[in-house]
């Protein structure tokens with residue numbers, strides 16, 4: 001197939017893509033890695049040893065969060081494309097960008113994309129976290145649980161709420177529809193914001209028998 005031999009186009013600048021990633025070297029170099037983040041919640045606060053102060057006071061129910069990039073331009077444009085284009089090219093790029101960070105984490109038994117509400121999925125036509133999870137699963141060689149966890153409530157948009165209100169807002173928002181007994185699960189999302197979603201999903205999965213839950217996301221917001 002000839003098209004496979006041609007270099008891809010960079011989705012950010014339309015220049016020549018690199019390494020069949022549809023992203024050029026220059027644009028890839030503009031992405032800001034989330035270095036020195038808290039190993040537990042991935043917040044980009046420099047942590048000297050152990051975890052960040054918030055995790056020391058109240059450790060989240062997920063064991064750790066691997067989130068290799070910061071949610072700043074130009075990566076924000078990749079996320080926008082993942083959510084509002086048809087998302088496949090961006091999902092492939094993001095999974096490729098995450099590859100090294102995920103390869104140094106222990107492989108989970110199961111990958112589980114953060115589910116959208118039914119309404120949001122119908123509006124968008126797809127779940128962007130599921131697209132990303134599918135690409136990651138191909139790299140890691142682990143199955144994806146596309147069903148089994150549902151968002152059952154359409155809560156107030158999280159954007160307008162502070163961290164404590166986000167947690168209350170999401171309480172009981174997810175329900176497990178299968179047994180996750182003995183599973184070590186990686187929850188996949190595109191952007192990790194406060195971690196409230198990850199925390200609520202983790203509680204739901206641990207309740208349904210999961211042994212551990214960790215978070216794999218492409219990008220972390222600054223706070």
Ligand SMILES: [Zn+2]
Nearest residue numbers: 010013024027
């Ligand atoms: Zn470029």
Ligand SMILES: [Zn+2]
Nearest residue numbers: 038041052055
């Ligand atoms: Zn932390």
